[in-house]
Amino acid sequence: MTERAPSPLLLIHPSRGLIDEKFSVIVQHLPPFIEITLHALIHSDDGDLWEAFGHYVSDATGLVNVDSNASLGGTYDGLEPMGLLWSMRPVPGSRLGLRLRKKEVNTPVVVTISVYRGHMGQGFNEQTALASVVAERWYMAPGVRRLDITEAGVTGTLFLPSGPGPFPALLDLWGGGGGLVEYRSALLASHGFASLALEYMTPRTSGDSTSHVGNEYFEAAFTLLKQHPQVCGDRIAIVGLSFGASVALGMAVYSTVIQPRCLVCVSCSHVQPVKGSLSDVFADISKYVHNINTRYDEENRVIWRDLLLPIPTDPTKKVDMGKLPCPVLLIVGEDDQNWPATESAEDMKQMMEKAGNSHLLTTLSYPGTGHLIEPPYSPHVRVSNFMMTQTRQKILVLWGGDTAPHSHAQEDSWKKTITFLEEHLYRTTSVTSQSQL
Amino acid sequence: MSTTVHMLWGVKDIRVLNSSSTLSSTMATISPLLSVKPTRGLVDEKIQIIVRNVPPRFPVTLHSLFHSEDKDYWEAFGHYTSDNRGTVTGTAHASVGGTYEGTEPMGLLWSMHPAPGSRTGLRLRKMNVLTPMVVHISVYSGHVTEGFSKQSPLATVDIERWYLAPGVRRIDIRDEEVKGTLFIPPGPGPFPGVLDLWGGGGGLVEYRSALLASHGFVSMALEYISTEKNRASNLHIKYFEKAFRIVQEHPLVMKDSVALFGLSLGTSITLHMAAYSKAVSPRCCVCVSGSHVQPINSPFKDVSEKFQENRHKIRFDEEGGVIWKDIMLPIPTDPGLKVDMGRIKCPVILIVGEDDQNLAAVESAEDLTQMMRAAGNEHLLTTFRYPGAGHLIEPPYTPHVRASKFMVHQTGEKVTMLWGGYPKPHASAQEDSWEKILRFLQQHLYPSQDSVPKAKL
Numbered sequence: 001m002t003e004r005a006p007s008p009l010l011l012i013h014p015s016r017g018l019i020d021e022k023f024s025v026i027v028q029h030l031p032p033f034i035e036i037t038l039h040a041l042i043h044s045d046d047g048d049l050w051e052a053f054g055h056y057v058s059d060a061t062g063l064v065n066v067d068s069n070a071s072l073g074g075t076y077d078g079l080e081p082m083g084l085l086w087s088m089r090p091v092p093g094s095r096l097g098l099r100l101r102k103k104e105v106n107t108p109v110v111v112t113i114s115v116y117r118g119h120m121g122q123g124f125n126e127q128t129a130l131a132s133v134v135a136e137r138w139y140m141a142p143g144v145r146r147l148d149i150t151e152a153g154v155t156g157t158l159f160l161p162s163g164p165g166p167f168p169a170l171l172d173l174w175g176g177g178g179g180l181v182e183y184r185s186a187l188l189a190s191h192g193f194a195s196l197a198l199e200y201m202t203p204r205t206s207g208d209s210t211s212h213v214g215n216e217y218f219e220a221a222f223t224l225l226k227q228h229p230q231v232c233g234d235r236i237a238i239v240g241l242s243f244g245a246s247v248a249l250g251m252a253v254y255s256t257v258i259q260p261r262c263l264v265c266v267s268c269s270h271v272q273p274v275k276g277s278l279s280d281v282f283a284d285i286s287k288y289v290h291n292i293n294t295r296y297d298e299e300n301r302v303i304w305r306d307l308l309l310p311i312p313t314d315p316t317k318k319v320d321m322g323k324l325p326c327p328v329l330l331i332v333g334e335d336d337q338n339w340p341a342t343e344s345a346e347d348m349k350q351m352m353e354k355a356g357n358s359h360l361l362t363t364l365s366y367p368g369t370g371h372l373i374e375p376p377y378s379p380h381v382r383v384s385n386f387m388m389t390q391t392r393q394k395i396l397v398l399w400g401g402d403t404a405p406h407s408h409a410q411e412d413s414w415k416k417t418i419t420f421l422e423e424h425l426y427r428t429t430s431v432t433s434q435s436q437l
Numbered sequence: 438m439s440t441t442v443h444m445l446w447g448v449k450d451i452r453v454l455n456s457s458s459t460l461s462s463t464m465a466t467i468s469p470l471l472s473v474k475p476t477r478g479l480v481d482e483k484i485q486i487i488v489r490n491v492p493p494r495f496p497v498t499l500h501s502l503f504h505s506e507d508k509d510y511w512e513a514f515g516h517y518t519s520d521n522r523g524t525v526t527g528t529a530h531a532s533v534g535g536t537y538e539g540t541e542p543m544g545l546l547w548s549m550h551p552a553p554g555s556r557t558g559l560r561l562r563k564m565n566v567l568t569p570m571v572v573h574i575s576v577y578s579g580h581v582t583e584g585f586s587k588q589s590p591l592a593t594v595d596i597e598r599w600y601l602a603p604g605v606r607r608i609d610i611r612d613e614e615v616k617g618t619l620f621i622p623p624g625p626g627p628f629p630g631v632l633d634l635w636g637g638g639g640g641l642v643e644y645r646s647a648l649l650a651s652h653g654f655v656s657m658a659l660e661y662i663s664t665e666k667n668r669a670s671n672l673h674i675k676y677f678e679k680a681f682r683i684v685q686e687h688p689l690v691m692k693d694s695v696a697l698f699g700l701s702l703g704t705s706i707t708l709h710m711a712a713y714s715k716a717v718s719p720r721c722c723v724c725v726s727g728s729h730v731q732p733i734n735s736p737f738k739d740v741s742e743k744f745q746e747n748r749h750k751i752r753f754d755e756e757g758g759v760i761w762k763d764i765m766l767p768i769p770t771d772p773g774l775k776v777d778m779g780r781i782k783c784p785v786i787l788i789v790g791e792d793d794q795n796l797a798a799v800e801s802a803e804d805l806t807q808m809m810r811a812a813g814n815e816h817l818l819t820t821f822r823y824p825g826a827g828h829l830i831e832p833p834y835t836p837h838v839r840a841s842k843f844m845v846h847q848t849g850e851k852v853t854m855l856w857g858g859y860p861k862p863h864a865s866a867q868e869d870s871w872e873k874i875l876r877f878l879q880q881h882l883y884p885s886q887d888s889v890p891k892a893k894l
Contacts, residue, residue: 006691006883007626009653015602016477029883110603114624132624134604141476142571143595163471163575163593192470192592426470426490 008062010115010131016108018190019137019183020376020414022082027115027131030062037074037116038066039124040084045103048095050379052076052088055119064115073119076404084113085137086407088379092122097385097396100378105186106146108136109378137377139183141190146182149196154221156198157182159189160230168235168261168425169194169225171218173244175267177386178202187375188239191418193425194231196221201243218247219257234261235425239417241266242339242371249319252326259325262424264417266331267371269344270319270351271308301383301396305340311347321348322355329362329420331413333369337400341371364416366409370401376411469497469523471592473574479651480570480598480644481833481871483543486527488519488576491591495519498535498577499527500585501545502552503570509559510552511836513537513545516580525576534580537861545574546598547864549836553583558842558853561835566647567607569597598834600644602651607643610657614671615680617659618643619687620650626689629696629720629882631656632681636701636726639846640664648832649698652875654882655690656698657683661706662846670846677706678716685717694882698723698874701796701828705731705776708805712780721881722781723874725788726828728801729776729808730765754794758840758855762797768804778805779812786819786877788870790826794857798828821873823866827858833868 009028017023025038039053054071056064066081076083090098102109114129140146143162149155157180161167170193172185178201185195198221200213226233238260240248245268251258273280295303312318330348332341345363352358366373370382386397401409470489478484491497500514515532517525527542537544551559563570575590601607604623610616618641622628631654633646639662646656659680662670685695697719699707704727711722713733752760769775787805789798802820809815823830827839843854858866 006694007624007628009879009883010624011653014475014478014482016597016599017475021475128625130625133602134623136477136603138477141594142597143593162595164589190476422470
């Protein structure tokens with residue numbers, strides 16, 4: 001009986017990493033100059049399969065290393081060490097409109113990385129791989145603590161870094177999709193920030209199925225953080241995406257209770273009725289959403305970016321950015337089809353220049369990038385299902401972005417977000433420079 | 438841990454006592470930024486520790502703490518001074534004192550020792566490989582040498598150190614005679630195989646096999662000296678041949694690519710099998726801290742028998758630690774008392790600690806090399822000798838112990854065995870030899886391109 005050829009040696013390092021950590025993928029003991037496909041597979045919490053693949057050719061020593069070899073095709077190409085993760089998409093035959101989001105942060109995302117013979121584009125589950133390994137990708141570092149928060153009328157999850165603290169803190173606000181989304185906070189806690197993921201768009205947080213929460217709710221959440229024994233009360237920031245970022249801007253300018261040290265606003269707009277509460281904001285937006293001016297693309301997916309355009313000149317219709325008291329990092333996807341992030345950013349800049357506080361503004365603008373700018377190395381989706389909170393209607397929303405530039409934007413903006421937060425929340429100021437540690 | 442609760446209360450009290458206007462100026466409790474990467478690594482993976490945001494030129498202590506399965510505390514620490522930017526980097530800055538000195542990025546792991554007040558004679562061995570070792574890495578203000586549990590660190594990060602990569606499968610092997618544990622890498626295989634033999638301490642020790650499987654080898658940890666009273670030890674060559682065949686015949690193993698890996702008595706068994714077994718033929722052999730000196734016509738002597746017969750040759754160090762290295766000295770000239778190294782037909786890598794106090798590893802290495810030279814098969818031998826390294830040369834970054842409690846099974850005596858070695862050179866030996874062993878196994882267990890011209894993947 002002829003001896004089966006050995007399995008090539010496939011090694012991933014680290015085999016257990018944080019979601020935002022890079023990994024190296026090296027295949028050895030291949031024959032020289034042969035075509036192989038590297039394939040990544042995730043079986044999501046929702047039961048869907050996501051995959052990515054890249055085409056490579058082994059070198060003279062039978063080696064493929066994603067750090068130094070370019071992919072010649074597949075779901076990503078070029079020298080892209082992390083392409084196997086960020087270029088993932090649902091396998092052929094999957095349900096439409098999927099988005100990959102980890103709900104259970106106590107467990108890792110398990111990725112199976114395999115090597116196949118030849119340059120394959122499909123039918124991976126019908127072939128035997130040459131080699132296969134498993135990598136774990138975690139949102140939570142060891143020692144990070146997760147606490148359910150249900151006090152002071154606030155619903156959310158608090159993640160605390162390991163160690164005695166106290167820690168600077170973050171109020172973490174997601175967008176109009178609602179629910180309690182924990183993974184970004186878990187990851188931020190893994191970087192040393194106490195982070196409160198706040199649930200605010202779900203009917204139960206207001207106790208009323210038709211109205212949304214008022215400003216007092218966010219103030220209560222902020223105060224809860226401020227008073228927490230393991231939080232440095234004067235070093236709290238707000239990180240917001242989409243509608244959450246708009247809320248953050250409004251609160252920072254108009255609330256006397258919420259005094260963030262800085263803001264990170266991703267894919268947002270300052271356009272909102274400023275005299276009212278959140279409910280009023282929503283009522284306004286609902287008016288637009290159901291009107292005939294909603295655009296659809298050729299595949300009947302909703303494009304909402306026009307709803308807030310043109311950017312109003314009426315000051316009662318947008319946050320007075322000239323009154324923003326703290327530094328703000330604005331992250332903008334130039335292909336954002338959901339919110340007019342670019343136009344808003346431009347208008348915000350003008351308002352701040354006129355008012356003389358533009359030194360507080362840092363804008364990161366990324367071409368080819370859509371609305372959902374999230375922590376790096378998870379798959380980009382240009383479109384996904386969206387449930388309208390009030391009507392419970394399910395539609396397909398166009399978020400925008402092309403996979404490669406969007407993924408690079410996620411990697412770059414996340415790094416800069418962490419640096420920005422460390423800069424404003426960890427660095428000692430002149431006030432505290434004489435303090436003894 | 439009760440000290441954690443105490444620290445939380447302490448922080449709360451400070452906040453209550455200070456008025457809010459002075460709170461920010463006394464907000465000296467802001468934590469520096471401590472990062473350790475990877476947070477979850479394999480035991481043989483390096484870590485990168487960076488402390489940021491302490492004042493410039495500030496003295497700090499990096500500290501590690503581990504609570505073992507046996508409930509002992511192990512710790513290590515290094516004294517540093519931050520640079521002008523208030524940063525300390527493990528890979529670039531030198532420790533000026535503590536349990537290790539110099540630029541030693543892994544010092545917080547390999548220089549660990551039992552915390553003051555611990556029981557004596559401890560050795561750190563992970564018996565349950567399905568869970569990680571959780572190590573608490575902390576940074577303290579100033580150069581601290583003791584009382585770590587009574588002080589609040591500036592920051593702490595927990596890291597996990599695993600012997601098992603994700604996807605590696607663990608299988609109990611309990612056939613009528615053979616007792617062991619098989620570890621299989623993830624994937625369709627086939628894989629090269631290893632039979633993993635520890636020494637005279639006995640029992641079923643899994644961690645090295647788990648780690649080998651994490652590197653792509655099917656590896657079986659074999660128990661051959663039982664630590665249970667009602668189970669006999671099995672030192673007959675047939676037992677090892679049977680175990681070897683279990684690995685070799687596994688459907689996911691390449692039959693012609695199975696190695697023997699031995700430490701101490703395991704090495705004696707390895708060399709004996711490589712030279713004399715008619716039933717099995719290892720593709721290559723890894724021989725750590727071992728000897729070819731043994732009577733060849735009888736089953737391997739249990740170390741306790743050797744102990745009995747050679748009591749007069751046993752020495753003691755100043756602390757009563759038992760030194761066994763002289764038991765086999767002088768190296769016999771009688772061929773009946775040592776493995777005929779000229780009969781070995783496969784590559785051998787020999788790892789020798791020059792300060793081995795348990796076994797005459799250096800003298801044995803010299804003798805066996807001469808035998809191979811005389812027989813014309815010396816080209817098969819690669820030897821690595823490590824000055825200052827002791828007997829227990831294990832996978833890297835776990836603590837070295839110069840002596841530890843050892844149970845001599847037959848007599849039930851518990852002695853303190855002197856293994857030898859000094860922390861830094863022994864740690865370097867473990868790091869270097871492990872890398873060389875893995876490369877050796879890969880080189881010999883994966884067929885080279887010219888030897889399988891017809892193999893199609």
